[in-house]
Structure formats: C-alpha cells, structure tokens
Amino acid sequence: MIRVLGIAAVPAMLCTAVIAIYPTFAQSKSAATRDNPEYFPVPRTAGTALPFSEAVKVGDLLYVSGQIGNVPGTLTLAAGGIGPETHQALDNIKAILDRHGSSLEQIVKCTVFLADIKDWPAFNKVYVEYFKANFPARSALAASGLAFNARAEIECIAFVPGDLASAR
Secondary structure (H helix, E strand, C coil): CHHHHHHHHHHHHHHHHHHHHHHHHHHHHHHHHHCCCEEEECCCECCECCCCEEEEEECCEEEEEEECCECCCCCCECCCCHHHHHHHHHHHHHHHHHHCCCCHHHEEEEEEEECCHHHHHHHHHHHHHHCCCCCCEEEEEECCCCHHHCCEEEEEEEECCHHHHHHC
8 A cells, every 4th residue: 555655646746846846947047038149249340350249138238349449440549549449438338229129329338448538628528518417327447458459449238129139
C-alpha cells in the first residue's frame, strides 16, 4: 500500500513542479523577447567600418554612442575648435535620435568628455542652445585624449516614445 501511494504521488508531484516553475519560465522567456537589445551599426564613415554601434535600443531606451564633432560621412572634425565641434556633435546626436524614433527633448542623460576642462564654459554656451528646458542629467569630465583629437565627445541615453518608435 505504501508503494502504491508513492507511485500514485509521482504524477501529482510532477504536475505541482511544472505548475510551480511554469510562471518563471514563461516570464523569463517573454522578458527576453520583449527586452532583447536592438543594435544599430555605425554607417560607414569615409569607407571605414567602426567597431561599435551608433546606438543600442533596450526596451524604450536608446543608448547613443559617444559622438564627436565630425562632419557626417567623414572623419574630419568641424573646423574652429570647441564651439563648432560641440554644435556638430549635438547635430550628429540629433540625427541618430531622429533615425531611431527619439529626439533631443527625450534625452534623459548625457555624459560629456572634454579634451580640456578649460573648454567647459565654451561647451556649455553651445549646449544650452540645444537644451532649453528639462535639462538631461549630465556628467562631464576631462580626458587625456579623444578620438581624432576632438575637443569634445558626448554620449547620451534617450527615451523612445512608443508612438514615435512604431511610426518609424
């Protein structure tokens, strides 16, 4: 009789185990599908394939790689130093955001790298032309050197509203 109860209990235990783990399995499977990162490669620049994505979308956030003030399609920096380079870097970010369903108004965080911290006031003078209200959270630091001898590099995280993302 004890053996019969033991054997009879096995299907019930298996059923209970499957029921217990199914919600975890189903939830993790749907979360991985829903939040699977989408990678957007950098367009070839001056015939060069760069080894990073211009942006990565995870859920409703777009992570934009650091942008320097290079003229689009080239590796040439905008002439004139920190002011023109900052304008170009922010214009490059705007173009990336537009391509992927967001905008400057949707940026929630910027990280700024300056080749020389003394450029801070000149950088800020340009920065406030692009962000008038609801300034993004921001960190800034000086680096010992930036790609292509740039004066500034800016990376950001932006919200991608559902209606804009689905319209693209």
